[in-house]
Amino acid sequence: MEQIRQAMHKNLIIAMEAFQIMAEKERQAVEKIIREILAVKYHMENLAADRGYSQACRDAIPTCRGECCKWHFPENLTYVDFFIAIYNMPVEKQNELSELILDNRRHQCPVLMKNGCFFSFEQRPVACTNAYPCFNDRSYWEEKEAQSVLIRKAFRAVSEIVPFGSAE
Numbered sequence: 167m168e169q170i171r172q173a174m175h176k177n178l179i180i181a182m183e184a185f186q187i188m189a190e191k192e193r194q195a196v197e198k199i200i201r202e203i204l205a206v207k208y209h210m211e212n213l214a215a216d217r218g219y220s221q222a223c224r225d226a227i228p229t230c231r232g233e234c235c236k237w238h239f240p241e242n243l244t245y246v247d248f249f250i251a252i253y254n255m256p257v258e259k260q261n262e263l264s265e266l267i268l269d270n271r272r273h274q275c276p277v278l279m280k281n282g283c284f285f286s287f288e289q290r291p292v293a294c295t296n297a298y299p300c301f302n303d304r305s306y307w308e309e310k311e312a313q314s315v316l317i318r319k320a321f322r323a324v325s326e327i328v329p330f331g332s333a334e
C-alpha cells in the first residue's frame with residue numbers, strides 16, 4: 167500500500183511539473199487529444215447512466231464509501247492519468263491533491279477520502295470512471311474493453327507530446 171501511495175505521489179508530481187513547463191504548441195496539441203479521451207469517457211458514462219449504474223453508485227456511496235476504490239482499482243494511477251485528471255484543475259487544488267496523497271494512509275487509493283473520491287464523480291480519472299464492479303454486465307464490459315483500445319492509443323499520444331521530463 168505504501169508503495170502504491172509513493173508511486174502515485176511521484177506520478178502526480180511528474181504530471182504537475184509537465185503541466186507547468188509545457189509550451190503553448192504542446193498545450194494545443196494535447197488539448198485536442200484530451201478532448202478525444204473525454205469523448206470516450208463520456209460515451210461510457212452515458213452508457214453507465216442509461217443502465218442505471220452511475221445512479222446506483224451515487225446512491226450506494228454513503229454506505230459502501232467507495233469500497234471498489236479501496237480494493238479493486240487502480241493499483242497505480244500513471245502520470246498520464248494524473249496529467250489528464252488535473253488538466254483543468256487550479257494549481258492550489260493540485261497542491262491539495264498532492265498533500266492528500268502524501269498524508270492519506272487509510273485506503274489502497276490515497277485519493278479516497280472519508281466520503282468518497284477527492285475528484286468529483288464526473289472528474290474522476292479515466293481509469294476509474296468506467297468500471298462499476300458491483301453492477302456492470304458482459305456487454306458493458308465488452309464495450310469498455312473496446313473503448314480502452316482507443317484510450318490506450320490516446321494516452322500514448324499524450325506521452326509523446328507532453329514533456330514528462332522526470333519520468334525517464
Ligand code: SF4
Nearest residue numbers: 223226230233234300
Ligand atoms: S461500484 Fe460498488 S463499491 Fe464502487 S462505488 Fe459503486 S456501489 Fe460502491
Ligand code: SF4
Nearest residue numbers: 235275277278283294
Ligand atoms: S482516484 Fe478516486 S475514483 Fe479512482 S480509485 Fe481513487 S478514490 Fe477511486
